[in-house]
Amino acid sequence: MRALNLDFQPRRRSGPLGWSLLAGGVVLTLSCVLFQQHLSDETAQQQGHLQTTQRVLTGDTGGKVSLTPAQIREQAQNLAEMRKVSQQLRRPWENLFAMLEAMPRENIALLTLTPDARKGQVRISAEAKDLDAMLDFHRNLEASDELSDVSLLSHEIVANVPEHPVQFNLSATWEIGDANP
Known part of the structure; x- marks a missing residue:
């Protein structure tokens, strides 16, 4: 009797297409893993920068970093500047500008408007046709x-101009309920 040779599943030989698909899949998987790792590192770095910035803005050193007295003074000055800007921005500028625009100014030319939010004052430099216009x-x-509390700080009659206009500076208190410190 002859030996029985049963071959239910013949061996399949891998061709170049199979190997290239496998290699492509491995390369794609490694690329995705490396890209994800890069994003994780970048996220961690950004979180570190954010925490450092938060600590600097809030003045919290976390006990890890000791600042020199010069750095502490610089931070205090920066914080004071930020508060000053914040107070300036909280002022209702539209009301002041609308009031100045609505005011009769036929004989007046506004030159500068300098606010000081910390003191709650505003300084106005202007030029008037004559002394009566300035007083009005x-x-x-x-x-x-x-x-309120409008005060004349200085005035000068310009003699070298034929009309003799009056340049003057006024100071006034600009009181706003919720904008004062």
Whole structure:
């Protein structure tokens, strides 16, 4: 009797297409893993920067880093500047500008408007056609709802101009309920 040779599943030989698909899959998997690792590192680095920035802004050193007195003074100055800017931004500028625009100014030219939010004051530099126009402007500012305690700081009659205009500086208190420190 002859030996029985049963071959239910013949051996399949791998061709170049199979090997190339396997290699492509491995390369793609490794690329994805490396890219994910890079993103994780980048995220961790950004979190570290965010925490450092938060600590600097809040003044929390965490007990790990000791600052020199010069650095502490610099941080205090920076914080004071940020508070000053914040106070300036919280002021209702539209009300002040609307009041100044609505005011009769036929004989007045506004030159500068310098606010000091910390003191709650505003300084106005202007030029008037004559002394009466300057005094009328001063009275109108004093009568406004936005400003109080209007004071004439200085004035000068410009002699070298034929019309002899008056340049002057006023200071006024600009009181706003929730914007004061």
